[in-house]
Amino acid sequence: MTHNEARAGWLKEGAIALSVGVLYGTTSVMVGHPLDTIKTKMQAQKGFENTNMFRTCLKTLRTQGILGLYRGCVPPMMGSGIYRSVQFSAFEAVYTFCDKYPTLKKEIPGTFGLQVRVILAGACGSTARAIIESPLELAKIRRQTGQTYKLSGVYKGFSVTWIRTLGLMGMYFIFIDSFRRNLPHLFSSPILGPFLLSGTAATLSWWIIWPIENMKSQVQGNFGKDQPLKTRLAMTFREKGVTGLYRGIGPGTIRSFLANGVSMIMMSNAQKLVTKLGLRD
Numbered sequence: 687m688t689h690n691e692a693r694a695g696w697l698k699e700g701a702i703a704l705s706v707g708v709l710y711g712t713t714s715v716m717v718g719h720p721l722d723t724i725k726t727k728m729q730a731q732k733g734f735e736n737t738n739m740f741r742t743c744l745k746t747l748r749t750q751g752i753l754g755l756y757r758g759c760v761p762p763m764m765g766s767g768i769y770r771s772v773q774f775s776a777f778e779a780v781y782t783f784c785d786k787y788p789t790l791k792k793e794i795p796g797t798f799g800l801q802v803r804v805i806l807a808g809a810c811g812s813t814a815r816a817i818i819e820s821p822l823e824l825a826k827i828r829r830q831t832g833q834t835y836k837l838s839g840v841y842k843g844f845s846v847t848w849i850r851t852l853g854l855m856g857m858y859f860i861f862i863d864s865f866r867r868n869l870p871h872l873f874s875s876p877i878l879g880p881f882l883l884s885g886t887a888a889t890l891s892w893w894i895i896w897p898i899e900n901m902k903s904q905v906q907g908n909f910g911k912d913q914p915l916k917t918r919l920a921m922t923f924r925e926k927g928v929t930g931l932y933r934g935i936g937p938g939t940i941r942s943f944l945a946n947g948v949s950m951i952m953m954s955n956a957q958k959l960v961t962k963l964g965l966r967d
Contacts, residue, residue, distance in 0.1 A: 700779030706956040707771025718945030720755035730907030758829030765822035777811035808859035861887035884950030885943040897931040
């Protein structure tokens with residue numbers, strides 16, 4: 687929705703976001719999984735510690751074929767539509783619910799119009815996503831790196847996944863809200879606007895939170911010793927510097943921009959169809 691578009695009740699907005707968010711999630715996996723596999727191998731698989739994006743891709747194709755780039759796609763394909771639709775549903779429901787509370791609609795000084803409810807709704811959406819996403823991410827990473835997993839351990843790395851998701855999606859919703867307010871004409875265009883704005887918002891958010899994403903991949907991929915997040919970050923920086931913290935950022939950036947841009951085209955046009963059909967009335 688654009689910032690000024692009339693909203694239904696908070697339950698209905700949550701339900702609408704839940705339904706159209708499935709398009710976002712499934713499209714994201716279909717477009718971005720090969721690049722996500724390359725990124726994960728660079729971050730968390732032995733034998734790929736020193737390979738760049740292109741060598742990682744070629745080595746995977748040579749040893750596993752094209753299907754190697756899609757290893758681990760089943761868990762996110764099954765779950766991405768769910769956890770991404772839940773994140774949008776929780777955000778839209780909480781954001782709309784807060785509409786009746788003037789305090790939560792106050793603009794935060796020095797933020798160019800950012801309201802308190804955006805941060806609150808973003809935190810709720812992020813938490814809902816992390817609860818569903820964490821076991822699916824572990825299953826995906828283990829498959830991408832040629833490992834197995836047990837159901838009893840699927841929430842390994844939940845804390846770092848939650849921290850990562852709070853930062854990632856919190857920033858994403860802040861960027862998208864800013865675009866809603868300041869670029870409504872571009873946001874409402876059918877193709878180019880949603881592609882550029884969502885791709886930009888997601889990619890900037892990933893750049894900010896990337897070191898945590900890197901550590902999450904290592905934890906869930908059983909890469910290195912088990913240790914606290916702060917210790918792992920410090921050790922990586924001490925041994926490999928900033929480049930170690932941002933390992934895999936190349937394929938991650940390309941995947942983020944393409945997958946989130948195309949996914950937003952699908953979801954925003956579905957949102958417009960919902961409004962056109964009068965389902966918000």
